[in-house]
Amino acid sequence: MKIQKIVSGVICTTLLFTGLAGCGSKSTTQNTEKPESLSFWYYEEDDSGQAQAWHKAAEIFEKKTGVKINFEKKSFTQIAQNGSQFLNSDEAPDLMESNRGNGSAGVLSTMGLLTDLGPYVEQYGWDSKVQGANAAVAKYDENGVMNGDTWYGMTSYAEFQRVYYNQDLFDKYGLKIPTTLQEFEDVCDAFLAQGVTPIAADAQEYGVLWLWWQLVSQKADQKFMDAWHLYKGDIDWNSGALTYATDKINDWIKKGYISKNATGMKAEDTTQAFIKGEYPIYQTGTWNQGRFAKQVKNFNWTAHVLPESKFAEGCAGNLLVIPERSKNHDLSAQFIDTVLSDEVQNYLGNAGGIPVAGQLESITDEKSKDMIAEYDSFAKDGKLSYYPDYPASSLTDAIPAALQELVNGTADAHQTLQSIRDAYDSGIKEMGIK
Template sequence: MRSTRLVLGAAVLAGTLIMSACGSSGGSTSSDVDTTVDGKGHTLTLWHYENDTSAMGVAWKAAIEEFEKETGAKVEFEAKSFEQIRTTASQVLNSDKAPDVMEYNKGNATAGLLASQGLLTNLDGAVKAYKWDDKLAPSLQTTTRYDSKGVMGSGGYYGIPNYGEYVEFYYNEDLFKKNGVKVPTTFEELEQAMAAFEAKGITPLAESAAEYPLGQLWYQLALMKADRDWVDAYQTYTDKVDFSGPEISYATETIKDWTAKGYISKSATGLKAEDAGVNFINGKAPMFFSGSWWYGRFVEEAKFDWSTGLFPGAKMSPGSSGNLWVVPTKAKEKDLAYKFIDITMSPKIQNLMGNHGGVPVASDPEAITDEKSKQLIANFNTLTDQDGLAFYPDWPSPTFYDELNAGLQELLNGTKDPDEVDKELGGLYQDGVDSITGGS
């Protein structure tokens, strides 16, 4: 699927061209943006990788229809898989095949990296013209702005989200009731529930170590021992991060312990996010810890009673603004791209997203009528109210997504112990950070 994992491997990075600085300078002004653009005879090329039944997929399909009606332009939509964009972004965006607007992951190692390479358009002028900054809470704007090194939180605008996201538990209520297990509300109850299911021969957690879910669980466990200063150090390089410290060592040791106890299957080493999600959809697993982006799909496909909840006992969880709409530097229809982004921020599209299980950034609360959607949005608001959005584990380094997955696979299959994994990951993390900051 999804949003938090879009990183560029070393082979891709080696092929990129000379970097150009980004930041607050160099952006267009609002007077340069045509907000009443006439699109007759023009075509907007759009890429995204959302499932048709997801909240974003439903909302963006409606946005395309609204856009064509309002502008007279045609939309050439190309559905791309996450892996297609992940492995080819730098080359494609540096060619005449670049789309006009596309969904892209946020963070230093992704949107920040491409912005620093001069591959994304500075959106300062469009933000002013359309007043998008008025619709985005300050905590959600962190991922929209990048400095000259591609570090988020300051500099120019290089992407616009129209939804939020976070990682939470999905519970198969029918399996809990059938097996006489209580849905947990504390960390102690969570471990008790996993033990109860394992005793009945049921693997409690649907997991994937080949892609992002296990890495996000690992990070969540680290957050149980962390504070905001640690998150800032990990994500924005305000201080050194000790991978042998209490946060990460606890996370790695807990994953190892849960695997040894049968709460996580060793077969997860070869499973992708889709495999884990489908295991939950098919009723095989009582719990799935993953993103809010699954919500709409579960509404459509899960044929059992289910509920959601924040990680028991957590004050912070993985989460942020949603993925960004970015406009490649080589886009041919930039004014149309800005208009499309604005339509996805309109009340009509925002409310539609909210009623299909999304977390809109500018909806009317009174227009959200679906009870499950209200629960989803309430959980997100709980996190934002307590400054609980802690971003994602792979963001700090261009290659850390793949490196984290590989390290956790070695942990699960027993080829490395927790100390060895932490030492290796710590070195790789620091190498990646140094590649962005120049070691400063």
Template sequence: MFRRIRRGRTLALALGAASVLALAACGGGSGASASGKTFTVWWYEDAGNPQDAAWQDALKDFKAAHPNVKVHFERKVWQQIQDAGAMILNSKDAPDLLEYNKGNATAGAVSSKGLLTDLTSEASSQGWDKIAGSALTVGTYNSKGLMGPGKLYGIPSYGEYVSFAYNEDMFAKYGVKVPTTMDELDAAFAKFKSEGITPLAESAADYPAQHLLWGLALSYADHGWLNGYFGLKAPLDTSSDSPLTKAAETIADWTAKGYIDKKSSGMKPEDAWSLFRSGKAPITYAGTWMAGDFRDNIKSFKWGQFLMPGSGINPGSGGNIWVVPTKADNKDLAYDFIGLTLDKKRQDLMANAGGVALHADPADVSDPTGKMVNQTFSQLVSSDGLGLYGDWPVPNFYQVIQSNTQTLVAGRQTPDEFMKQLKTAYDQVQSTVGG
């Protein structure tokens, strides 16, 4: 987030400076222990999700391979790292390894401050660059902290994308076919609305609605526009032809037609997911981090997924990244653990848990949900169809987009007013580091 966002995670309240220091201190640092070294690793994946399952398995093998090393693992929440990442990394108590949020405003910002270890040569010698391939884009930043050609500061071990999840039984009951064009999507929404059903379960009090905004923007975009947007090549285009303007207008239109409930402006992600799981809403727009949840918790109907119609570009990328703080005490141990998360055992495990692996063996993926999401991700990669996330270009853009998308869905802001707010935040940074 857009993950950022990552998305689907329980968010904590923003941390003050005192709380940040306490957070870092409670990690225990990466100093020596009675049995030798202490390896400290943090991540914020939900317990039991595909990434967590694979990484917990990696921890078991890591401990077996390093019997004299004390392993100190802590589960954080996404918002802690989003809000306090720079202060954590700049602390003497920084962990040896942590999952970090990708994008110019997060990993890019801290890499430009010298807070992350350059992993370029390590990735080459370990073969991580061949395993992760183009997914390494999310860990590569230049001296200004802009994603793209530059040094490698983060290693993803999984992939992700956002798509519509839909209730196959409700589609069949009301004679709705899976949309392949925007007109067909609008017609599907209209059919459900005519039956007294709000078609799209949405959350605008948090990240899902801005994922929808970005998905719509990408449906109108091409790679030329994307390169300019993420590269801060020019001030933000707010004309009527801008993909973002069209996306804002579409959301306003869908809300006015009742396809999105205005009450969504006060709903959290779990509220939207619950509406979909319960069969009260036939469609939701969710990332692959929810695929395992839907597989495990939807028992009363069959569900599937379809991509946003339009250009063929969809929100998605390599997953959030492993970073090694410059101040880490045990970088060699961090490299060992990264390697375990990228090996065949963990990649296959992740895929069979419903996650998107970077190089799982298709022959070893038996889980139907795992097959579905990994095949779609592979198709998006091969077609250059991963459009990253719209909040990445500038610091604090996540908060700007989220708060204004919430206001847009609530009907308290016009698309023009929405775009003016985004332009102010984007142009302030573009004028100093872009071009």
């Protein structure tokens, strides 16, 4: 059964009440005259490497074509929860940043809301630049499952979860950056002994979720990842990876490695707290590395994937998609091609991002080179674990909610894992996958 069969039916009902165009409508009359600007919806922080690169591409694009890029910043939630409604209306932008994964871009593709980029991939040769694991999240099959055969988006950067360390706080207490998980826990104990909460992690959004999945990524194998993301076989919910990670998070909460205040914190709260030097340890996405490079002024920092991880949690970055209702398909594709140019990709690398088509020898920033090399060390061997909410759209809210109960102390590790299992099973059932 296709994802579209159930999900699009629900959204169509919503659209009937909002007065928007009928579901699956493809009113795509193209402009015959060159527009003054293209509208581009995005939700990245402007200091992130990818946002800086998109603005750089816009400068080059305008000089070349005379067409401006009108950046319109939205929130992740706005696009995740309401994007389908806007894309199915005359309000659809020319370009949009879309989350990748079966429950996001996959669903939109089955609803006929995204342009098939195959002709542009062939025209510009994008498939020679974006390959392997980086291409997998941009292509979907007829059921909306990633790593399919149709390009519905194009990524321009990659990302993964790294543990960022405040080197000055480590030096202050005579501690070394850990290289094993036991050393990681030892330094957490040492910070606690000094009255310092070690780990910044928000539970109101995705921080604890990402930490939990990175712990899963310490124990999981490829068979587990294929079952989780691609529905290849059944998930063993009593597997060591899932029980280990859930028990470990529970243990860290009880010990105080993660503050109970996490339940009231969002991602921006923890990011700002790390930038201010309030926490020694912060696992976050590399989209924040550009911010740290610009905004951290009063301490030194370093970063690595959580020690002993078999997989790096991450993948190619969010997709640039062209809504089917965009009236400027060709120009929008030309902008994407500008983003994938050597000039912009190398600029991205030096701005704290991970280019998917850059040249490492052209990256001069040492921290950026280290990050790119670490990503490549996992990506080249297919050791990227993606993110745990990709299999179903409902998991983006359901997994953090279950883990928040764990942080609150209103659910134990067993109950938390059972809640995640229930959400996973119901989520993929609602999408018509199984």
